[in-house]
Amino acid sequence: MPDLLPISALQHLAYCPRQFGLIHIEQSWAENLFTAEGRVLHERVDTGRSDSRGDVHIARSLRLVSQALGLSGIADVVEFYRLKDPTTEDPNEKGVTLPGRRGRWQPFPVEYKRGRSKREDWDRIQLCAQALCLEEMLDTSIPEGALFYGKARRREPVSIDGGLRTETRALAERMHTMWAGNRTPSPEPGPKCKNCSLNEICLPKHGNVGAYLREMLDG
Numbered sequence: 001m002p003d004l005l006p007i008s009a010l011q012h013l014a015y016c017p018r019q020f021g022l023i024h025i026e027q028s029w030a031e032n033l034f035t036a037e038g039r040v041l042h043e044r045v046d047t048g049r050s051d052s053r054g055d056v057h058i059a060r061s062l063r064l065v066s067q068a069l070g071l072s073g074i075a076d077v078v079e080f081y082r083l084k085d086p087t088t089e090d091p092n093e094k095g096v097t098l099p100g101r102r103g104r105w106q107p108f109p110v111e112y113k114r115g116r117s118k119r120e121d122w123d124r125i126q127l128c129a130q131a132l133c134l135e136e137m138l139d140t141s142i143p144e145g146a147l148f149y150g151k152a153r154r155r156e157p158v159s160i161d162g163g164l165r166t167e168t169r170a171l172a173e174r175m176h177t178m179w180a181g182n183r184t185p186s187p188e189p190g191p192k193c194k195n196c197s198l199n200e201i202c203l204p205k206h207g208n209v210g211a212y213l214r215e216m217l218d219g
């Protein structure tokens with residue numbers, strides 16, 4: 001069985017392999033405005049409470065695991081929608097049972113993010129990994145979830161389609177390979193470095209930090 005790595009690390013790896021290495025292999029972390037805003041947003045969601053509104057049951061801070069992908073984490077919110085016709089033959093509408101509740105319910109993960117919707121798949125990959133964990137844990141199908149963006153206060157639906165699943169599985173595999181290799185990649189300087197919380201630790205303009213330090217020490 002592979003080590004269980006955090007689902008959130010997929011996002012770091014998708015953003016920049018060096019960021020993943022610094023945070024998870026070297027255990028570095030620096031909080032900037034962007035990570036601080038994200039943490040506050042998650043703290044508001046991470047109450048652990050569940051509640052129901054009619055045909056919707058809302059679970060918060062749900063623990064997730066996938067042995068197949070070697071991932072674990074916590075889902076901010078998983079909404080469960082009561083299926084109108086639980087006898088449906090559609091595998092996408094199989095649903096699950098909930099303790100103390102009648103009928104079958106369709107899980108729908110919702111991940112809270114600071115900022116705005118992004119062109120890149122970073123956030124969608126994290127949501128997809130949550131959906132894959134839920135599918136494995138609950139033996140069901142999850143065709144859709146959503147991202148909620150704090151800045152725009154807007155919910156964006158995300159289709160958990162074949163392309164996103166392939167991308168997420170490949171990234172999880174790459175993450176395990178990097179973890180096993182125990183080596184942080186060199187910087188990949190680019191526009192993303194401006195908003196990177198590890199900019200001052202990474203020293204992206206100096207390329208290989210070992211070489212940079214030798215250069216400084218050699219004077």
Ligand code: SF4
Nearest residue numbers: 016019188193196202
């Ligand atoms: S500063 Fe740039 S190269 Fe360094 S970890 Fe951040 S994004 Fe990656």
